[in-house]
Structure formats: C-alpha cells, structure tokens
Amino acid sequence: MPISIACVSGKGGVGKTTTCAALAGAFGELGRRVLAIDVDPQANLTSGLGFNPYQLKRTIADILVDPTVSPEAVTLATEWDGVSLIPANPDLSAVEAEMATTVRRELRLRDALNRGAGLRAYDVVLFDTPPNFGFHTISALGAAAWILVPLQMSGYAMKGLKEVLRTFQAAREQLNPDLHILGLLPTFVNLRTRFSQQMLEGIREIPSLHVFDTVIRVTVKLQETAMAGAPITAYARNSEAAQAYRKLALEILERTAPAASPGQA
C-alpha cells in the first residue's frame, strides 16, 4: 500500500499545489515511485508538472465518469524520475453535476483508483485539492490515508484550520475511518517578522496536532516554479526551498513508517 496524502486547506494561495509538486520531486529523488493526482479543476498541479491542461485527451475526469477506464489509462509519465501524474483540466468542474445522483459519489475517486492494478505500482500518492471543501476535496479525503495541511502564516490561518479540522472529522466519520492527520506545514514563513514567529509558536502549542519541523519560507524561487512548470527540487536544486521540501519528505517517511503509530488524529 502506498503512502497516500491529500494536501488540503480549504482556501487558495497557501501552497498546496507547490507542496504537492515539490514533494513529488523530493520523493522521486529518493527513489520512491510517486503518483501525483490533480483533483483541482484549476489544474495547477498538471501545469506545475509540465503539462498544458488544454492539450490533454484524458484526465482524472475520465476515471470518475467512466467505470471502464482504469487509472493507468490516464496516467502520464513526467520529466522527473519516478514521478507520474494523473492530470486534470477544467472539464473536471462539470463532473460533479454529472454524478449528482450517484450513491456515495464521494467514494467514486477511491473506487476508480482501485480499478485494474490500482495504486500498487506506487510508494507515494499525492492528491492536490481545490481551494474549497466541495466535492473534489471530499473525494480526495475519501481516497487518501493522510491529510497534510499547508498553513500560510497569515491572520486568517487559524480560522481556516478550524474548518479543515471540521471537514476532516466529518470525512473520517462518514466516509473514510482510516483518514489521519499527517501534519501542519507552515508556509510563507517570514522569520524576520514577529508575526510569523509568534504564529509559528502558537501553532506548535496546539495540543494533539502534529506540526512539521520543516517550515517553508517566503521565496521568489517558489513563485517561479509555477511559471516554470517544474518542482522546486528540479527548478532550483540547491535552493533553501528545495532543501526544505527534501527535509519534509524525510519527515513524512518517518511519520508514516509502518512501525510508527498513526499518531493522534
């Protein structure tokens, strides 16, 4: 069974997509076989890993609506060793309406990913989700074992976190009892401001919520990766941000090691 992680925050611009792409690159470098899954109709992960969403014939939408299509049929090899992608394009936004009457429709993604060879070929599966708690985010929570929450060090982060936790609890109770919180990842950290530092200290004090040691600082290099269509680990190999994501990948391996307990949810 691969380690499957959904990157979730309920809002946009906090670093979900950047984190998925960077972790895909970092795990690939470690020799892990990675499947990145774009579950966001905005298709930023698809372009972030080098594809033009408008030129794709088959996407994640196909496995959701057509039960004869297996995940392999829509999986693309990326330029980076060990990193594959199930891409999205804006068609994905129509899928929810098409499935309006399907029973347990939020589990369609999980079931689709189990078709054929399923996810057995991978060590790590990363789901990128839209900036809301709608159908596609819930579908990812139905399919993943872990959630990783990028938390932008800004005034609204705490409010956003409460909503993530509420959604997590609901998904766990109603959809996927095997879902656990992997951890909170501080993003857009600016260690020169008191605000960022105080917030970091604040979240580290929340009982029973794991916060990664790794923090992702504000850097123009990460901004550039979105334009470059490449993970930071390839785009700016020796940058501090690339190193940070490599360290995060190692923290994740440690936290998900089979001997370890899943920790507190």
Ligand SMILES: Nc1ncnc2c1ncn2[C@@H]1O[C@H](COP(=O)(O)OP(=O)(O)O)[C@@H](O)[C@H]1O
């Ligand atoms: N640590 C960072 N420092 C500076 N810019 C960042 C950082 N992380 C992400 N970005 C940029 O901020 C924007 C939003 O990031 P993104 O990963 O797309 O967020 P989300 O997927 O949560 O909407 C993108 O343009 C991205 O390149």
Ligand SMILES: [Mg+2]
């Ligand atoms: Mg995104």
